[in-house]
Amino acid sequence: MAQAISSKEVVILEEGSVTLPLGFKAGGIHCGIKRKKLDLGYIVSDVPAIAAGVYTTNIFQAAPLLVTQESIAKENKIQAILVNSGNANACTGEQGLTDAFEMQKEFASELGIQSHLVGVTSTGVIGELLPMEKIKTGIKQILMNEYENEENFKKSILTTDTCMKQIAVQVKIDGKTVTIGGTAKGSGMIHPNMATMLGFVTTDANVAHDDLLYALKDVTNQTFNMITVDGDTSTNDMVLVMANGLVANNQLTKEHPDWELFVDGLKIVCESLAKKIARDGEGATKLIEVQVNGAYSQNEARAVGKSIISSNLVKTAIYGTDPNWGRIVTAAGYSGVPIEPSLLDVSLGQYKVFEKGLPCPIVEEQVKEYLQQENIKILVELNQGDYNATAWGCDLTYDYVKINASYRT
Incomplete structure (x- = not known):
């Protein structure tokens, strides 16, 4: 389903997601953290992508968040994201940090890229160490063709969610079609200023890092930070945006004539995902x-x-x-x-x-x-x-x- 809104055209694709922008793929696998359901997923860009993130305000930030923030800070880029569900790797001390770095290193090795180009994140039960042997076995298999499937990724990040959450939009930048896609998970421990939610946004636009981070923070304040389910702010929450530039538009900055149109598209994606998280609150009917x-x-x-x-x-x-x-x-x-x-x-x-x-x-x-x-x-x-x-x-x-x-x- 698509519809055009606002004074300039923004096409909304309700069934679109993170692989709709050029140069992105995703997948997921069951590695054994959960009993049966998919529990390990990835997003990979063909090329390193400008990355920006916002993170939980909880003092007890989980180990994967620390690793991902450190990685992005090296050169403002990542090329892949690895996510596990069923275990938050939070409040796990030095071993938890070691395990998060190990996840990053193992997946980077499979991709043939530098470790800092992989972001990692986890969601699930707090205070338990990751079953690393199961995760490492899953990482060695996850890039097989049979597991490369956007639906697999969306399923692999879920915990108590009752449904998958996705959307994409397309806008014209410099006369070229730029796509912004997103998916998220979240159902409980949801409260303003980030909560038990993970949001992943991809775009094939060429965007300057500082301006992308500014836009993400501003949009997050209007969307993800304006939802609540139960008043609890979690340890693991983040929203990450990857912009790989494969559309080859003139670099988007706040001075670009189409900047506001790009930000409108980003806001539509984030607002839609935020509302879907709120609607999917644990036990919610309205x-x-x-x-x-x-x-x-x-x-x-x-x-x-x-x-x-x-x-x-x-x-x-x-x-x-x-x-x-x-x-x-x-x-x-x-x-x-x-x-x-x-x-x-x-x-x-x-x-x-x-x-x-x-x-x-x-x-x-x-x-x-x-x-x-x-x-x-x-x-x-x-x-x-x-x-x-x-x-x-x-x-x-x-x-x-x-x-x-x-x-x-």
Whole structure:
């Protein structure tokens, strides 16, 4: 499915992913970390690609994140990413770091490239050492043709996810078709400022490193950092972008006339993946969107949105189809933003439930019927300024407790 949006054409390809841009391949294999499911995957570019990454703010960063950050810092490039699921390689001390470097070295050897051109990442249970013999055996087999399959890669990175998440867009840069593709995993331990999620974005555009990193950070603040499932920020989260330049456009920088179009495409990819992660929250039945308008600043708009979308009381009310506007107002009130109560408006979908600091008369059955839908929008009008922000999350259900009560078993 494709559609064109915005004033300049951006073609959205819902079934596209990380191998749609020129010069990328991906695959995955079962190496034995998990009982049966695929658990080791890769993305490889034909040539070294400019790389940029953003990482979890959790103090306990997992070993693979440290290795990948160090590798990218050498020359702002990587050519491959190796991912394992089922084991986070986090809180594993010096041995965990040694194992992450070993994964990197082994895969680089199979590819015939320098070790620092391989990024590594892991996701899964925290505090357990990687089964390195199984992983090394998997690495020696993973590049076989039978395992080169984009679907294999998308499956190999999943943990408690119930679905794969992917998208691609195409834009015209210097008259050439540039493709940006992405896939992600994430379902639980999801909270603003990175959470248990991995995002991988590839593009065949020629982009300057510093500008790519600037764009990724800015877009991440508007997308991945505006989602929450359960308020927990993980140890392993990252979003990586690889730009291999094979379209051979004039190098994209902030001064390039098509720069904003490229950033729009990157934002569409990241926003789509972020929303799919939020919708796939463990046990979730609904995607909740909180639109905050009329703030004094962008940061204040984001803070109010995050506060509301993170509220367990709001999330359970949406699950129970309870139009409890009091929980929304309360969450806005403790956001730390100086809100003028007499100016505040709140709507659930098309139904205004709170206006100028006072409750509105509603037909409760109508609002409850709206809350039975899969996609719920909460609109908050601060009426104090000109800045807006959007946050996404999901409802909190009985199944979330069931899933996480038995996560290690």
